[in-house]
Amino acid sequence: MKCYIGIDLGSTTTKAILMDDNMDVLGQGITNSRSNYDTAAAVSKQEAMISTRFTLFHRAFEEIPQLEGKVDDFLGGLERNFRLEQYLEQLQDLRDTCAGFVDNVRYKGMEKAMVEALDTTFGQLAEEAIPLFAPGAERKSDFFRDIAGGRFMAISEEVAKQADLSYDVLLNVYDKSIIEVENRPPAGDLAGKFMRAMDKLVTESPEFDIKDAELGKPIQEALDVELEETFVVGTGYGRVRLPFPKDHIRSEILCHGLGAHMMYPETRTVLDIGGQDTKAIQVDGQGIVENFQMNDRCAAGCGRYLGYIADEMNMGVHELGPLASKATKVAKINSTCTVFAGAELRDRLALGEKREDVLAGLHRAIILRAMSIISRSGGVTDQFTFTGGVANNEAAVTELKKLIEENYGKVTINIDPDSIYTGALGGAAFALRAAQGDTTGQEEELGAA
Amino acid sequence: MCADVTTDVIKDASMLKQKEMIASNYDKITSAPETGVKVSSTFVPGNLNELTMCFDIANNLPEINALSNAMRKKTGAMISDAEKMGHSEDVCTYVKADLGMMAKGNIAPNGKPMPNPDMLLLSYTGCYTFLKWFELLREQYKCPTVMLHVPYEGEGKITKNMRDYVVKQLKEEVIPTMEQVSGVKFDIDRLREYMKDSAKAEDDLVWVLQSAKNVRSPIDAYFGAVYYIGPIFSAFRGTKDAVEYYSLLRSEIEERLAKGLGPVTPEGEMGEEKYRLVVEGPPNWTNFREFWKMFHEDGAVVVASSYSKVGGVYDYDGFRHDPQNPLESLAEYCMGCYTNRNLPDRTTMMADLVEEYQADGLLINSIKSCNSFAAGELLMLREVEARTGKPGAFIETDLVDPRYFSPANVKNRLESYFQMIEQKRQGGAQAA
Amino acid sequence: MSVKEIIDRCEVLFEDVNFTSAREWKDAKPGRKVVGYLPIYVPCEIIHAAGMLPIGILGGGSDLEVIHGDAYYQSYICRIPRSTVELGVTNRLDFIDGMLFPSTCDVIRNLSGVWKLMFPEVMARYFDTPQNYRKDIGGEFYKNDLRELIESLEELGGVKVTDDDLRNSIEVYNENRKWVNKVYQYRKDKPWKTPSAEIYLLMRAGEVLPPEEHTQMMQDYLAAVENEERRMKDNCRVVLNGSFCEQPPLGMIKSIELAGCYIVDDDFIMANRMITTDISTEGDPLENIANAFLTDSMPFPSKFEPSEEEKGLYLADYVRQSGAEGVIFAAASFCDPALLDQPLLYHVLDDQKIPYIAFQFAENSGQMQPIREQAGTFADSIKLWSAA
Known part of the structure; x- marks a missing residue:
């Protein structure tokens, strides 16, 4: 089956969207961007493919009478077990990598003790993995580093103590290894992992016994569908660093404009507030970009600014919006400069202003800055679509809605919970167009004009 | 406007000619202490080259020096020197590069030191910073400084009043200063x-x-x-x-x-x-x-x-x-x-x-x-x-x-x- | 009237970004016109002589939220043009019939063109002052320039401006300047009686009121303030320099004084005392206005100083005349004239051993803590220095 993939390499996360010939989105994937865009692109692409398999399973199982009313449970169970398989595989990789560092001269004389300690630690980690991926269990993150890292430190500290080994040496090999593991291209053998996950699921819930021909066949068929990477388009902040050929790269402005158009076809103005920049884009009825503006050289008022504020207040970035929403009055904040953010914040708090009021003021300041960029790009035309990480922040959205209405009247404002995928979606659509030969012929047109 | 990158760019006859011309002008300026040629500094917009030539005065353009230095990656340090001397990060970097160049011995692109100018021709055309720039240079060089106030075309036209004003300044201020600096009498036919x-x-x-x-x-x-x-x-x-x-x-x-x-x-x-x-x-x-x-x-x-x-x-x-x-x-x-x-x-x-x-x-x-x-x-x-x-x-x-x-x-x-x-x-x- | 009543009125005028009082003046009689001008200087006499109200447009102040104005200016340009455009696009200046953009800097100069493009129904002019100070050269040019300004005002108002109208207005402004200078002198003599925030508000009121009314207000203020019980503090005395265009937030002026510095001279608003003598009412009034600028106007950074020896000496003179002990340079961020001039002024102060500090502000600066700290440290160091 032909697949068209868009990959959006953001400064913090990398997103991928996979679509078919009919422009139906089959899968999406996300990963942290790391410092290695190659791996981030490969991981997000693989995640999109995994998610596509599940879509295909879903389609296949909907036809099976035995599974009526149970498709979601079944797929949920399958995904859980698949993630467990994936996690175990990465744990093994991490263990092997750690063990590989033991040969270093600086650990001379400790090799045996270290390997033993590592084996004990990873043994425990693997055991813990089963309840971690049990039905109903919650994980704080889906990124490997986030899950494994914290537990490794806790367990290895204990193990080191008992083995009379320095905890630091274990931490040291871990630090080196996790970077290698994270930056390694993702392992293949997806089909194997699916089959093993299926076995585990059946052990867990015998009602999903795949030996039943009626179930096994559609699964096998879905797995047999070849996902051909027909055309991949890269976009976003990191796109220029990718080893993509030039005709596989699209600007993030174009992708965002088109992506927003695909999500909401009546979109005429798009605002995206990402980690590093703020973009305002005007598109026509076909999603073609008419005009755009980005924040200038200075990153004032971008998502990163909220990050600084969160650090300054010793809070998580996702906690800022909810606290700001509790404000009774909005403090006047003048600077959205990340350099001055901390100083201004401390000044306000020292003057006795409430944290929530100051935060509300900061959110308003960010949105005021975005309003200027919107104004620079040509204002707001109905409908208005808001995307990017800050679109999930309720305090920011409230201010935005208020200011849009004050300045441009009643306008439909669209915010998709999956808006983080907007750029990747546009990229996938460009991939489809490119595969259909949509970029050829433009030079002749120039000549004719 | 700079010969420095021309060598590895284009070998056309015109380019070679230009390179030669620019080098000869720098040589004329840097050899002034020996030859006795008088040097005037002025700006690109509104420069009065034909008039300067009437007095055999060599024409030095600080903007061009600054951009030549930039192409040779020298301006970062020059600007930083000027900022250490008290100049704000907010202001024009041509000015700061020029002042920083002075602090570094005022070396021309030909590797020889620039002589102090004999006059500053402040042709105040289309940029307010020019005024401050030459006040800053004048403080260092203490040389005759002549202001030529060129009125801005605020209403989109040149009026008789504006033209008369500039001509009068040329006749009464600029030309007399040039005569005085050079010792050459002005000849309008030249x-x-x-x-x-x-x-x-x-x-x-x-x-x-x-x-x-x-x-x-x-x-x-x-x-x-x-x-x-x-x-x-x-x-x-x-x-x-x-x-x-x-x-x-x-x-x-x-x-x-x-x-x-x-x-x-x-x-x-x-x-x-x-x-x-x-x-x-x-x-x-x-x-x-x-x-x-x-x-x-x-x-x-x-x-x-x-x-x-x-x-x-x-x-x-x-x-x-x-x-x-x-x-x-x-x-x-x-x-x-x-x-x-x-x-x-x-x-x-x-x-x-x-x-x-x-x-x-x-x-x-x-x-x-x-x-x-x-x-x-x-x-x-x-x-x-x-x-x-x-x-x-x-x-x-x-x-x-x-x-x-x-x-x-x-x-x-x-x-x-x-x-x-x-x-x-x-x-x-x-x-x- | 009490000081409080007067200053309360000034504060209302200052905070009113809708210019209600000027609107009321305009609506009081049919056919009245209002002409706005930006810093640093235009001869208001001429606008007044045309029967119009000149008002100073000094930016949007510290509380105006700038949304559309920011769309027209890059982040490395000062704030006054963006807040002024914001005032324009939010219709807060829709009662203004003409706008003058003086010869201040490239930004204010180009704002004249921005205004022409954005508000074509408003008479917008760049207003040039001469950089050549010979009467037969710069004087002649300026006189003709003023003549052109009068013609455009005549056209705008459908009026004829006579020499007697001009003479009358010259007198009104001579009187106004006399009282502006008296207020400044009073503060030099008794700075503890006249907090600079009050003086500032009093002068700002003059930017939106008819000059006759403003003159009366200053007379009332001086009469009232003499009876005010205000304790003299152990503050040092400073001259503030560099805030002649974009205006600092009132909080900055208060912070400097709270930190232990009496501001005994400043350049916040220069148009009202740019001319340092009475302009003669004898002879050709235009020539008198023109010549006053050539020979009797205050130095400011956008004005060429023909003599190298004289450059910047005025600041040391201000320090002496006001009995100040130091200078605080407070320039707006990205203000080319102020910031490029500063090193030249530093050298003059260094030569004369006058201490100084420098910081920058924007009209909407929100953080006063660093300014309080710097001004406080400066005040302490001056006291220590003079004690030693």
Whole structure:
């Protein structure tokens, strides 16, 4: 089956969207961007493919009478077990990598003790993995580093103590290894992992016994569908660093404009507030970009600014919006400069202003800055679509809605919970167009004009 | 406007000629202590080269020194020196590079120290910073400083009052100071002779700039034009050398045109012409080649630019130096320089260029240092887009401060802009 | 009237970004016109002589939220043009019939063109003052320039401006300047009686009121303030320099004084005392206005100083005349004239051993803590220095 993939390499996360010939989105994937865009692109692409398999399973199982009313449970169970398989595989990789560092001269004389300690630690980690991926269990993150890292430190500290080994040496090999593991291209053998996950699921819930021909066949068929990477388009902040050929790269402005158009076809103005920049884009009825503006050289008022504020207040970035929403009055904040953010914040708090009021003021300041960029790009035309990480922040959205209405009247404002995928979606659509030969012929047109 | 990168760029006869000319001017300036030649410093916009020549005074242009130093990656340290001396990070980096150069021994591009100028000719044309710049230099050099106040074309025209004012200043202030500094008596017929040559060279320059109207332009009218305007915007307007240079240049471009060739870039012949742009604002000098490459490697040719008019507008409303009315014509030259024109006129000029040169749109390179250009450019962009119906784009860099050139940022915007143009073409083709 | 009543009125005028009082003046009689001007200087006499109300447009102040104005200016340009455009696009200046953009800097100069493009129904002019100070050269140019300004005002108002109208207005402004200078002198003599925030508000009121009314207000203030019980503090005395265009937030002026510095001279608003003598009412009034600028106007950074020896000496004179002990340079961020001039002024102060500090502000600066700290440290160091 032909697949068209868009990959959006953001400064913090990398997103991928996979679509078919009919422009139906089959899968999406996300990963942290790391410092290695190659791996981030490969991981997000693989995640999109995994998610596509599940879509295909879903389609296949909907036809099976035995599974009526149970498709979601079944797929949920399958995904859980698949993630467990994936996690175990990465744990093994991490263990092997750690063990590989033991040969270093600086650990001379400790090799045996270290390997033993590592084996004990990873043994425990693997055991813990089963309840971690049990039905109903919650994980704080889906990124490997986030899950494994914290537990490794806790367990290895204990193990080191008992083995009379320095905890630091274990931490040291871990630090080196996790970077290698994270930056390694993702392992293949997806089909194997699916089959093993299926076995585990059946052990867990015998009602999903795949030996039943009626179930096994559609699964096998879905797995047999070849996902051909027909055309991949890269976009976003990191796109220029990718080893993509030039005709596989699209600007993030174009992708965002088109992506927003695909999500909401009546979109005429798009605002995206990402980690590093703020973009305002005007598109026509076909999603073609008419005009755009980005924040200038200075990153004032971008998502990163909220990050600084969160650090300054010793809070998580996702906690800022909810606290700001509790404000009774909005403090006047003048600077959205990340350099001055901390100083201004401390000044306000020292003057006795409430944290929530100051935060509300900061959110308003960010949105005021975005309003200027919107104004620079040509204002707001109905409908208005808001995307990017800050679109999930309720305090920011409230201010935005208020200011849009004050300045441009009643306008439909669209915010998709999956808006983080907007750029990747546009990229996938460009991939489809490119595969259909949509970029050829433009030079002749120039000549004719 | 600098010979430094010409060696590895283009080996055309005109280029060699230019290199020779610029080197000879630096030699003339740096050998002044031995030869006794008097040196005047002045600015590119509103420079009075023919008049200076009437007194055998050598013409030194601090703006050009600053940009030459930037191309040789020397301005970062110079600017930082000036900031240590108390200059704000917020202000013009040409000024700071110049003051920093002085602090580093004022070494000219030929490696020899610059002599102190014998006079500062403050031709106050289209930029308020010039005034402060020369007050700062005067504090160091303590030399005669003559202000030539060139009124701004606020109402979009040159009135008799404005012209009379400039002519009177030339007669009563500038010329007497030059006579006093040089010991040479002013001879208006000598000025007329030089101006005849100015006009000749100007004709050929205009022909070259307008060759970009051809679709498949033989020149780049921004990056390439930096070289073409070099002699006439600096110490050579009114010289036989300039006449010869522009005639050579013209014949070379004629040949390129006949052969259907595009512009020459530092990386050789440029490939296919995909985008035609009009550019407003000066270039960045610290990363000049890298900046240019972002255009030519994507097939973008600049077909007209405001920067090619910064030291005189010859190709827009037909101005030529006029030997019949030499002082009046110098006055009009000064007042007509690009940044001395008001924003509505600059906007109309840019919109006209987009149309006349069949460009895909206006790109603005907004320069942090230069409010004379930059203040109002965002409105200009909107207006030109509205009038021409062609999309514009906006990038931000600086003249000579390497801290303000962010390649990823600039490239991102340029790429987005080129792709937007392409997408609109396709959209337009589909709709049609 | 009490000081409080007067200053309360000034504060209302200061905070009113809708210019209600000027609107009321205009609506009081049919056909009245209002002409706005930006810093640093225009001769208000001429606008007044045309029967119009000149009002100073000094930006949007510290509380105006700038949304559309930011769309027209890059981040490295000062704030006054963007807040002024914001006032324009939000219709807060829709009662203004003409706008003058003086010869201050490239930004204000180009704003004249921005205004022409954005508000074509308003008469917008760049207003040039001469950089050549010979009567037969710069004087002649300026006189003709003023003549052109009068003609455009005549056209705008459908009026004829006679020499007697001009003489009458010259007298009104001579009187106004006399009282402006008296207020400044009073503060030099008794700075503890006249907090600078009050003086500032009093002068700002003059930017929106008819000059006759403003003159009366200053007379009332001086009469009232003499009876005010205000304790003299152990503050040092400073001259503030560099805030002649974009205006600092009132909080900055208060912070400097709270930190222990009496501001005994400043350049916040220069138009009201730019001319340092009475302009003669004898002879050709235009020539008198023109010549007053050539020979009797205050130095400011956008004005060329023909003599190298004289450059910046005025600041040391201000320090002496006001009995100040130091200078605080407070320039707006990205203000080319102020910031480029500063090193030259530093050298003059260094030569004369006058201490100084420098910081920058924007009209909407929100953080006063660093300013309080710097001004406080400066005050302490001056006291220590003079004690030693």
